[in-house]
Amino acid sequence: MSHQTETAAFRYIDLFAGIGGFHAVLDSMGGECVYAVEIDKAAQDVYEANWGMRPLGSNDKGDITLDTQTELEVNVPEHDVLVAGFPCQPFSKSGAQKGMDEIRGTLFFDIMRIVNDRKPAVVLLENVRNLAGPRHVHEWDVIIERLRKAGYRVSHTASVLSPVKVAPEFGGHPQTRDRVFIAATRVAPLRPTPEAEEALARGRIVLPDPVQDTDETVKPIALDHLKMQRPWNLMADLPLDEKNVGGSSVSVDEWRWIDHWERLVQRMRAMLAHEADRAGLPAKEIPGFPIWANVWTTDENERRAALEGAAGMAWKVSHLRKNYELYDRLRSYDAFLASTEKGADEKGADESRWTPNWLGTTRQFPESRQKMEWQAQDSGSIRDCVISMRPSGLRVKQMTHLPALVAISQTPIIGPLERRLTIEEGTLLQGLPASFKGATWKQLGNGVNTGVVAQALSAQVERDAALLELDERGRRVLAAVRETMRVTGGDLREKIAAAVTRGQAKVSRTDVVEGSRAA
Incomplete structure (x- = not known):
């Protein structure tokens, strides 16, 4: 866990963080990670090697449940944005279990504990496509219902996004990777701007009721305007290394x-x-x-x-x-x-x-x-x-x-x-730089694609810009995302590479300090 610096545009938390795909995007947009949690030790090692912080949450194990499942408030710092690539788990279907009890024992419960206690302006969740499929209708309905009852605008229609459908100049990559994104934005400002506070008090602004939202009132985020208009070419668009590379031979x-x-x-x-x-x-x-x-x-x-x-x-x-x-x-x-x-x-x-x-x-x-x-x-x-x-x-x-x-x-x-x-080419496919250290195929396969995350977040803040403008935290997030996307067009590769360099430098500085102490 870390504390916000004066130069950070906004604060975010990274749940079920993996090797840090969300971190790459939000850091490159000027955000600062104030809490990250990942239970897999191998992924913790990679995260720390590249981002300069070990994703242990507020405990020493990286177990989110130790920070959320208490009678007191969650042991998670204040933040503006919550991101999570959470595992898909079945929820109870018992008629006797309603509200938070229905999701108790699942990792989505931990997300909602944090959302209810900390009320971030923006919540962006990622999951496998099957979450929005026929086998998980109950789980999908419960997720949307819980977010709406917590005061968030979110579409009931799934947003299924894939890097292969996004042009490279907008951060797309030649990889078929359909994922569901759930983009939820808080309606009632936790810290209203002075203008919004006055307008709300005088009734000039009437906030919508998220519980009453429908597919007509809240549209899913979409990236149709960024579509790839030509066939991908792996040799040119990845690009592929034409040399023989160790460890890549075919038997x-x-x-x-x-x-x-x-x-x-x-x-x-x-x-x-x-x-x-x-x-x-x-x-x-x-x-x-x-x-x-x-x-x-x-x-x-x-x-x-x-x-x-x-x-x-x-x-x-x-x-x-x-x-x-x-x-x-x-x-x-x-x-x-x-x-x-x-x-x-x-x-x-x-x-x-x-x-x-x-x-x-x-x-x-x-x-x-x-x-x-x-x-x-x-x-x-x-x-x-x-x-x-x-x-x-x-x-x-x-x-x-x-x-x-x-x-x-x-x-x-x-x-x-x-x-x-090669693993280096696989890293590029996920929108991470070749300088990214230590990732395995399993970790890359479990990770998020940075180009899609950036465009999904951009689409979310633009869809809900009117709500975000009412909140001081939301306004900071909106400004940071807009400025980054304006400068880069959505191709964050250079900014992400710079973020990785900064993260790796933190590790090097820590090693130097620890070495001098040992001496």
């Missing part, structure tokens, strides 16, 4: 699987050209449904059993039928080539056995490598693409943008560079 087995599937891709392309020629139509693209070689068979009994086993799962039945049809078409193409004068491939192998032979080799692979999903449209080769080794199979995509960063086992392979994405 011999992985190349064997990739090149084996490449043979099928080229075979399918030849088959599609043949079918189009016979029909007098343009050739179709390689199918985009998941190709499951592990289910390919000509045995009708096996097919029937698989379809019956998938009964009730329409998507799976559809994929199975498409796979059986594809296998039959490939076998027909084998027969056609075998019937020609040549009847053998360039190596002299019997064309009539091409697909069964390919399948026989495939069946020797791990089951997850017997599946492939082609999302690369008209790309010429798998090696021209981004390849992800997923539990559900190989996924092949164009060299435009990357999937969301997840575990190290799924780190994308950059086909043209014949290596994996």
